[in-house]
Amino acid sequence: MASKPRIKVPKTASAGEVITIKTLISHEMESGQRKDKDGNPIPRQIINKFTCAFEGQTVFECDLDPAISANPYFEFNAKVPASGTFKFTWLDDDGSVYEAEELIEVK
Amino acid sequence: MKLTRRHVLGLTVGAAAFAVAGARISPALASVEDTEKAIMDFTGGIAPGAGKITLTAPEIAENGNTVPISVSVESAMEGDDLVESVILFADGNPSPPVATFHFTEMSGAALATTRMRLAKTQNVVAVAKMKDGSFFMDKKEVKVTIGGCGG
Numbered sequence: 495m496a497s498k499p500r501i502k503v504p505k506t507a508s509a510g511e512v513i514t515i516k517t518l519i520s521h522e523m524e525s526g527q528r529k530d531k532d533g534n535p536i537p538r539q540i541i542n543k544f545t546c547a548f549e550g551q552t553v554f555e556c557d558l559d560p561a562i563s564a565n566p567y568f569e570f571n572a573k574v575p576a577s578g579t580f581k582f583t584w585l586d587d588d589g590s591v592y593e594a595e596e597l598i599e600v601k
Numbered sequence: 602m603k604l605t606r607r608h609v610l611g612l613t614v615g616a617a618a619f620a621v622a623g624a625r626i627s628p629a630l631a632s633v634e635d636t637e638k639a640i641m642d643f644t645g646g647i648a649p650g651a652g653k654i655t656l657t658a659p660e661i662a663e664n665g666n667t668v669p670i671s672v673s674v675e676s677a678m679e680g681d682d683l684v685e686s687v688i689l690f691a692d693g694n695p696s697p698p699v700a701t702f703h704f705t706e707m708s709g710a711a712l713a714t715t716r717m718r719l720a721k722t723q724n725v726v727a728v729a730k731m732k733d734g735s736f737f738m739d740k741k742e743v744k745v746t747i748g749g750c751g752g
Contacts, residue, residue, distance in 0.1 A: 512709030525718070527695055548707055555703035556713070561694050563667040563716040563749075570702075573678075573709035 501582060503596040507574045515546065515554075518567045519584055519592060525560035541566055541592075543585040549578040576600050636692040640728055640738070643688050649728050649738035654687070656727040656739040665719040665749030674711035674729045674737070678704070683732040684711035693723025718749040 499519040507513050519541070526538025544556045544566065554570045572580070577600045584592040640649065657671040674684045683706065689699040702713045711729070719725075722744045729737045 551707050552703075552705050553707040554705075554713070556715070557701040557703075559698040559700060560696060561691055561699040561718050563718055567714075567716050569671075569714035571708055571710040571712050573707050 499582065499584070499592060499594045501594055501596055503580055503598055506599045506601050509600050510573065510575060512571050512573050513598075514569060515572055515580070516567070516569045517544075517546075517582060518565060520565050521584075521586075523558075523560065523562060523564045523566060527560065539587045541584045541586055543583075544568060545583045546570070546572070547581050547583075548572060548574070553580070574598055574600060632694065632697055633692045636690045636697040636726060639690060639697060640688075640726065643728055643730070644736045647734075647736055649736035651739075652737060654727055654729045654737040654739045656725065656741050658725050658741045658743050660742075661744045661746065662719060663746045665721070665745040665747055667716045667749070668719050668743060668745075669714065669716050670725060671714040672702070672712070672727045672729075672739075676711050676731070678706055678708060678710060681733050685730045685732055687711070687713070687727055687729045689717070690726045690728075691717065691719055691723055692726060694718070694720045699725075719743055719745045720748045721745050 497520040499517060502516040504513050521541050523541065524536055524539045528536045530536055538560060540558060540560055542558050544558065545552065546554045553572045556568060558566060577598065580596045580598065582594045654672065654674045659668065662668040672687050674687065676682050676684045684704050686704065687702045690697045691699050699717050700715060704711050724740050724742050726738065726740045
């Protein structure tokens with residue numbers, strides 16, 4: 495369903511800096527409101543949760559409802575205390591989990 | 602006034618048109634009520650205040666399938682001056698909830714942008730929950746040219 499997510503995290507930051515992170519994942523986000531050509535409702539299948547954590551600490555989370563557009567996009571901020579790894583997780587209605595990681599270096 | 606056949610016809614057509622219009626309006630009103638109820642559920646019955654939260658949305662969205670939307674809340678994001686979550690509603694969609702953002706001290710700033718679907722011209726509402734138990738709300742009307750819920 496979903497393809498490799500696209501994530502933008504700066505490569506470096508200064509200690510304590512607040513950075514902007516952008517993420518996008520390909521997903522149809524089938525709302526459950528649409529009908530197929532025979533008039534039968536198409537079952538809902540969306541990504542229902544997105545999380546971003548830095549070294550195990552939650553930075554940002556979002557609960558998604560079907561009103562979020564296809565290919566869900568998020569832009570949010572994160573405070574960078576030290577060099578480390580951001581971990582991103584998307585949870586699908588069908589139980590799939592999509593994950594990605596990005597490193598950041600504090601200079 | 603004498604009631605002629607023509608008058609009766611006119612009245613019947615008018616009444617029928619009104620009934621149809623009424624039936625079309627009611628689901629939207631239900632959505633607005635659902636939204637108000639959902640906001641009260643979120644705040645635990647406290648009426649949210651104005652200010653602090655800013656909702657940014659286009660005045661006119663040509664394509665209701667992907668409407669960019671941003672929320673930001675004034676906060677130090679430390680100690681008690683922390684935004685815990687922001688909930689978004691679209692009060693004219695078949696199902697009003699859009700998303701809930703959760704922030705932590707690690708967020709650095711209570712700011713988030715995403716893209717949403719809007720079925721038609723309607724209000725988008727954002728409510729922020731602060732750590733000290735207060736709530737703030739902002740509302741924007743977005744005019745939609747082509748709706749984004751399909752089917």
